[in-house]
Structure formats: C-alpha cells, structure tokens
Amino acid sequence: MSAMICLLSGFVGMSVITDAYRIEQKALHENPFYGVASKHYAPLVSEIIKKLGISSLTDYGAGKKRLFQSLVDIGIDLKEYNPYDPAFPEYGKPMPAQLVCCIDVLEHVELDCLDDVLSEIHANMQNYCFLTVHTGPAMKHLSDGRNAHITQAPSSWWLKKLTDYFEVLQLQTTTKFGKGFWIIGSKKNGALKVNSHEKFNAPAATK
Incomplete structure (x- = not known):
C-alpha cells in the first residue's frame, strides 16, 4: 500500500x-458532464435485470445516480436500488444486492485500492455483477x-485481475x-445460475 491512508468502506x-x-x-462531480456513461449503459442493464429476474441493485460508484434515473425512464421498477459512492457520503455504505453494477468506475480507482474495491463488490453481490472498464485515457x-x-491497463491485465474475484459469464x-x-x-x-447460452445485446456504439 502507498503511504496515503485509504478510507475504510463497508x-x-x-x-x-x-x-x-x-x-x-x-x-470532478461538480462538472455536469462527468459520470454520464451509466445513462448509455442503462438499456443493457435493463435487459440484464429482465432476463435474470433482478429485483435489487447496488450501483457501486453511483455518482449522481444517473443509472437509476435512466432505468426509471425505461420503465424498470426495482424493489431495491442502493447507491454507493465515496464521493457522496450521504449515500451510506454499499449494500448487498442481487446485481452490483460498477459502470465507468474501475479505471478511476487508485491502484493501491483496487483489490479492496473488487473485494467489496464481490462481498455485496448476491448473484451477479455488471462491470465496465475503459482501457485508455x-x-x-x-x-x-x-x-x-488513473489506472490504465490493457484488457489482458484487467481480465486477470477480475477473474481473481468473478466468474465471467459474458465478455464484450x-x-x-x-x-x-x-x-x-x-x-x-x-x-452459475444463468443459462450458459444466454447472451445480452451490447448497446450500439455512439458515433
């Protein structure tokens, strides 16, 4: 670990x-254009929720909770939505849920804290996780x-790290x-509680 002291989480x-x-x-979150990726992934998360019968979701690194609002706009009615973000202490600690989403977050995590972040996601996911990683600047x-x-690495490095904690059901x-x-x-x-042949459609790339 670095000499910097990390904050304890849940x-x-x-x-x-x-x-x-x-x-x-x-x-950074004072910028209205920071943390918008979850809006674009909401249709895919909606598909995952429907196909896997998800009723509870923890949004790990929720930012301004744009994923939640986008899911509501799509018509998703979750029994439990649990936001967590250390930059928003008012959200409280991360909570267990059937699905943990971590969208546009991991590449922002300090390298010394990354294993603890992944451990915390693993500890709070009751069934599944949906994780996105941007590998460039x-x-x-x-x-x-x-x-x-701040943590930029090729997909091969990330996948080795992720598979220490999770079984990968689908990669895109x-x-x-x-x-x-x-x-x-x-x-x-x-x-594994998902049909191994079940696939989820990726959202169309923006131009």
Whole structure:
C-alpha cells in the first residue's frame, strides 16, 4: 500500500479510496458532464435485470445516480436500488444486492485500492455483477494534471485481475467512450445460475 491512508468502506479493513482522491472526485462531480456513461449503459442493464429476474441493485460508484434515473425512464421498477459512492457520503455504505453494477468506475480507482474495491463488490453481490472498464485515457484530468483514468491497463491485465474475484459469464468489447469492455459475472465461489447460452445485446456504439 502507498503511504496515503485509504478510507475504510463497508467492511472492516477495506480501503477503497484515499482522502485526497475523494476530494478530487467530489470536485470532478461538480462538472455536469462527468459520470454520464451509466445513462448509455442503462438499456443493457435493463435487459440484464429482465432476463435474470433482478429485483435489487447496488450501483457501486453511483455518482449522481444517473443509472437509476435512466432505468426509471425505461420503465424498470426495482424493489431495491442502493447507491454507493465515496464521493457522496450521504449515500451510506454499499449494500448487498442481487446485481452490483460498477459502470465507468474501475479505471478511476487508485491502484493501491483496487483489490479492496473488487473485494467489496464481490462481498455485496448476491448473484451477479455488471462491470465496465475503459482501457485508455479520459478526456478529463485531475487538478494535478494526471489523467482522470488513473489506472490504465490493457484488457489482458484487467481480465486477470477480475477473474481473481468473478466468474465471467459474458465478455464484450466496446468502443463506447473509447476502447474498453464489459463483463457480466457471478461469484467466483458460487454456482452459475444463468443459462450458459444466454447472451445480452451490447448497446450500439455512439458515433
């Protein structure tokens, strides 16, 4: 771990963000155009919810809760929607749910905190997760000049990291917002409850 002290999250001993970086993220969220990716993934999340019979969802790194509003606009009525974002402490700690979505978040996580973030997602997913990763640079920058995607790595590196925690049920590359990919996963130690032939349609790439 780095010399910076990470903030504890919902589970004892887990550190998911440093205090200084939390302040950076809070400032970035003042930009109305920061954190819009979840709106574009909402149709795909809606399809996952319907096909897997999801009634509870934790939005890990929820930002301004745009995923929730987009799902409502589509007509999705969840019994439980649990937002979590360390930049928004008023949301509280992450809560267990059948599906944990983590959209346009992981590439923003500090490398020293990444394993704790993935462990926390794993601990809170009762059945499935939907994770997206952008593998290149962002258009936005931090106050110190670093790119907003502070953890940039090729898909091979990310997949090795993700498969330490999750069974990958589906993988799809994407060019939305640049090069990247998304996965639907289940718990590494759990039985798969999805038809292995079931596939979900990727949202169309924006031009």
